[in-house]
Amino acid sequence: MIEVLLADDQTLIRAGFRALIDAEPDMHVVGECGTGAAVVRLAQRHRPTVVLMDIRMPDGDGLTATEAITANPALAQTKVIILTTFELDEYILRAIHAGAAGFLVKDTEPEELLRGIRVVAEGEALLSPSVTRKMLQQLAQHSSEFHFPPGFDQLTSREREVLALVGEGCNNTELAQRLFIAPLTAKTHVSRVMTKLAARDRSQLVVMAYESGLVRPGQATASHAD
Known part of the structure; x- marks a missing residue:
């Protein structure tokens, strides 16, 4: 419930x-x-x-x-x-x-x-x-350089790829499709990234993906309608 x-x-x-x-x-x-x-x-x-x-x-x-x-x-x-x-x-x-x-x-x-x-x-x-577009505009206006959150250097190359896809707006099913892995595996990857970056939820991962430069404005997925 x-x-x-x-x-x-x-x-x-x-x-x-x-x-x-x-x-x-x-x-x-x-x-x-x-x-x-x-x-x-x-x-x-x-x-x-x-x-x-x-x-x-x-x-x-x-x-x-x-x-x-x-x-x-x-x-x-x-x-x-x-x-x-x-x-x-x-x-x-x-x-x-x-x-x-x-x-x-x-x-x-x-x-x-x-x-x-x-x-x-x-x-x-x-x-x-x-x-998301408005959030990116704010990031562009207030950030002149990349910001790497604590724990970012602990991410594996696959985990950085997962973080970038989360930043693009992918859910676990879409992550699995993009990476050719099982949805449960995608969920596990996301959980590990959240743990390493001490992120409370996926919304904070989105911000971290942009602030770290893994995703750039205009790169977000267009698969979701307004």
Whole structure:
């Protein structure tokens, strides 16, 4: 069962998300709140699978709350999905560095919201091509040289290849197809890369792939539609 915590300062939005999620047989809402401080407390209490996190909230914004949740070892299995709008693109890179597993726009279709929750619950990154492009623009603007994360020199040539493909947006099935290996083997490779780089999730691997120069802007896969 996927347990979801809702954090949004608009009661109607929370009510809509709750009705949608609770109607699914494999997920349910364990709590909801409208402030940054409250979502951190509720996350510690319920230890949900996924937190749907708004950015702009009173008493501590969503980014600060995300940092607090992802920094807590007791919440290592909790994934955060940022609820964003196109007006908040400047926060994307900070949110990923803070440990966000992905992004959803608030007016996303219901089936896409549910799919996104399941994808993140399974450990995948939720980065649409449009969000990835904007993240790359930010990286290009703020980074004049490559940055190699701790542990990068421990990666084997195959693991660097895996990291590059994750950076391009490949999931485990696509990784397996590109590398001509079994999906389970692809998953194992990704897990080893995450361990060596101390990455919380695949979204952070995407950033590391670009910051280290393994993937360049314009190289991301176009296999996923906006």
